Amino acid sequence: MNVIYMDNNATTRVAPEVLEAMLPYFSEYYGNPSSMHSFGGDVAAKIKEARENVATLIGAVPDEIVFTSCGTESDSTAIRAAIESYPDKRHIITTRVEHPAIKNLYENLSKKGYRVTFVPVDSYGCLDLDYLYQNLSDDTAIVSIMWANNETGVIFPIAEISQEIKSRDIVFHTDAVQAIGKIPIDVDKTGVDMLSLSGHKFHAPKGIGALYIRKGTKFAPFMVGGHQERGRRGGTENTAAIIGLGKAAQLAKKHLDENGYERIKGLRDKLEINLLENVQNTIVNGDRDNRLPNTTSIAFEYVEGEAILLMMNEHGICASSGSACTSGSLEPSHVLRAMGVPFTAAHGSIRFSLSRYNTEEEVDFVVEKLPPIIENLRALSPFWKKAMGT
Amino acid sequence: MWEYTDKVKEHFLNPRNVGTIEDADGVGEVGSLACGDALTFYFKLDDNGKIKDAKFQTFGCASAIASSSALTEMVRGLTLEEAAKITNEDIANYLGGLPKEKMHCSVMGRDALEKAISCYRGEAEKKVEGEIVCECFGITDLEIERVVRENHLKTIEDVTDYVKAGGGCGNCHDRIQEIIDSILGTERPAKKQAVQLTNLQKIKLIEESIEREINPMLQKDAGKLELIDVDGNRVLVRLGGTCAACTKSHVTLKHYVEAKLKELVTPELVVEEVQ
Numbered sequence: 001m002n003v004i005y006m007d008n009n010a011t012t013r014v015a016p017e018v019l020e021a022m023l024p025y026f027s028e029y030y031g032n033p034s035s036m037h038s039f040g041g042d043v044a045a046k047i048k049e050a051r052e053n054v055a056t057l058i059g060a061v062p063d064e065i066v067f068t069s070c071g072t073e074s075d076s077t078a079i080r081a082a083i084e085s086y087p088d089k090r091h092i093i094t095t096r097v098e099h100p101a102i103k104n105l106y107e108n109l110s111k112k113g114y115r116v117t118f119v120p121v122d123s124y125g126c127l128d129l130d131y132l133y134q135n136l137s138d139d140t141a142i143v144s145i146m147w148a149n150n151e152t153g154v155i156f157p158i159a160e161i162s163q164e165i166k167s168r169d170i171v172f173h174t175d176a177v178q179a180i181g182k183i184p185i186d187v188d189k190t191g192v193d194m195l196s197l198s199g200h201k202f203h204a205p206k207g208i209g210a211l212y213i214r215k216g217t218k219f220a221p222f223m224v225g226g227h228q229e230r231g232r233r234g235g236t237e238n239t240a241a242i243i244g245l246g247k248a249a250q251l252a253k254k255h256l257d258e259n260g261y262e263r264i265k266g267l268r269d270k271l272e273i274n275l276l277e278n279v280q281n282t283i284v285n286g287d288r289d290n291r292l293p294n295t296t297s298i299a300f301e302y303v304e305g306e307a308i309l310l311m312m313n314e315h316g317i318c319a320s321s322g323s324a325c326t327s328g329s330l331e332p333s334h335v336l337r338a339m340g341v342p343f344t345a346a347h348g349s350i351r352f353s354l355s356r357y358n359t360e361e362e363v364d365f366v367v368e369k370l371p372p373i374i375e376n377l378r379a380l381s382p383f384w385k386k387a388m389g390t
Numbered sequence: 391m392w393e394y395t396d397k398v399k400e401h402f403l404n405p406r407n408v409g410t411i412e413d414a415d416g417v418g419e420v421g422s423l424a425c426g427d428a429l430t431f432y433f434k435l436d437d438n439g440k441i442k443d444a445k446f447q448t449f450g451c452a453s454a455i456a457s458s459s460a461l462t463e464m465v466r467g468l469t470l471e472e473a474a475k476i477t478n479e480d481i482a483n484y485l486g487g488l489p490k491e492k493m494h495c496s497v498m499g500r501d502a503l504e505k506a507i508s509c510y511r512g513e514a515e516k517k518v519e520g521e522i523v524c525e526c527f528g529i530t531d532l533e534i535e536r537v538v539r540e541n542h543l544k545t546i547e548d549v550t551d552y553v554k555a556g557g558g559c560g561n562c563h564d565r566i567q568e569i570i571d572s573i574l575g576t577e578r579p580a581k582k583q584a585v586q587l588t589n590l591q592k593i594k595l596i597e598e599s600i601e602r603e604i605n606p607m608l609q610k611d612a613g614k615l616e617l618i619d620v621d622g623n624r625v626l627v628r629l630g631g632t633c634a635a636c637t638k639s640h641v642t643l644k645h646y647v648e649a650k651l652k653e654l655v656t657p658e659l660v661v662e663e664v665q
Contacts, residue, residue, distance in 0.1 A: 111632065303449065304449055304451050306392075307450070307452055310402065311403075314403065331426075343423050343424045343426075379408065380408055380447060380448055381447060382430040382449060
């Protein structure tokens, strides 16, 4: 069975060019980049090149890039660095719709005595900026706000927020894991102090990420060890993965420069419009005018997400859900709840996230297969007929 | 992804007996949209008082649909006395087992069956009996007690897997623990002979119990207990972490901390909080 992969906000395929770039660095050029011999030194040169590529993708200079093992490590490093650099400050800010890498870290810090402000969102998933600004104080060590939401794709006004925070002595971090490679990002123009990214969300392998640290930002390492990454992250470099990340960054830059996301947006819109037309009682979660071009979160009322996913799985269609049952928790996604999405819709929300590898045929296939699945599940549901008043 | 048995998958993809029965003899409705799963179960009896037809409608995940489908198959041909003996475990076993986190789907099946039988027997819709423990999912102490006894559950997590209680905000965890403790307590074989402890032994044992048993429990809610002094059988403690600000802390202190120390050290102990 063909796999129709529309779960690219979960992870992506490693691009063939990326894999090709990485392969020689496992058993052929396996030198340690810290070594004095040129066998290691040659690998160091490749890492330098990768760092330049990642920097170019986000408008940074190479020295501002620290390689990490994943987005979560980048996030943890950023937040802990900020609170360690400002030991007298006891207040930290984030949003109610962050990825668990930030959300759970903040909850943890709250238990350790930090005062935490979670900025709410409206029913479109847009941030309450007034609330954010009102809560900034001299006691605030760090503000961390995701660039784009992983479930709805809604983009936050990072540049605007940065303007407001800049005048104060507060670190501004953004988890840009979902935005990188999907929309153009320029840290220089935006003015964020730190930015997290993760390779496997834009066609590099899993297990590699990076943290951008603006020059002059106070910093303390999370992983202390050797002098790698100029002392900002100890541990022997994951050389092949770093080289893969560099290649993926180069490909992403090219894709963005050529407006490749316009094609993805076209496919996403086609999928969304057709599903809305062909399935009644269907709602798009989030601000449709201000989203990542590849993401749509669609709520099919009165059916449950896990059941939809497993029925789609029978046709090889891969997506994900904001329903309770899929996450292992008993409550639907904190993002949809923060937006006030009613239970009738939250339990039946499905996220489709596309990549440059998706085709129009695949979109047509999903548009053909999904409506009867929803119809079948609604026929099973005791609420559907009641809701329809029959 | 959940590890569902082939039988669960089969019943999910090809559910049996979907629908309603217009002139049903018994109907049982459980669950709600808010909770994420709900089931309406119908049955019709033949002239001999045996179930000749059973149907269902379910909103929920694959295991909820499969459990409902399995239930309608299992009850066919049974008298109501026989059907009433079906337990949630029977439903899970019929499907070759369910993931632990999904056991509540089988409990939902059993509950719907019971309600439908009560409906047939003309028993008034049972009022909510007992006292609500889990506000998020509306689960009472009696429901928790039953599921703990019937399925030999030992932890709060088990209870959440079986009836969802404790799966929301977590405020009821202490109360669920008390229920489990009281049931395990009654089922526990005769207590070991009390031994006369010296003062030093007693203090050491109290310290150890707080360290090994009580604090790990409290830490789950970011709470903490500090031993200040032991004066005869008075144990003086101070609550820290989230416990310090918690309005329910006196309940924790009496019903959990004191009960635990009485059990582990000596029944004469009284716990008192100092500021």
